[in-house]
Amino acid sequence: MKEQQNITIKIADVAPISLTISRDTEVYVREAEYNVNLVWQRWRKDFSDKTSKEILAMVAYQFAKLYYQQQHYVDNEREMLKNFEADLDELLRIDGDEASDAVATEVIADKDRKR
Secondary structure (H helix, E strand, C coil), X not given: CCCEEEEEECCCCCCCEEEEEEHHHHHHHHHHHHHHHHHHHHHHHHXXXXXXXHHHHHHHHHHHHHHHHHHHHHHHHHHHHHHHHXXXXXXXXXXXXXXXXXXXXXXXXXXXXXX
């Protein structure tokens, strides 16, 4: 059973957010908190004509886009590996059949030599 813990995170200039998370996910939550705040702070300087809310929306969009790009990449890699495994299985089956034929031929030839 995973132990739960209560933590509070602070994102941008929004009120603190209380969360209940499993202990083994805290590092990811803190890393997300840190990076969202890092981008938000940088963009507040770069886009001084935008409101804090607009900047936070831009940050949310950027992280969502990165998430879906990564998800697409993972899906493509998973499909590539699935195809590779199928091709490899087919090659091993063919090589296995040829190897079995070669072993059978050698066994027969060995028996013939012993006679």
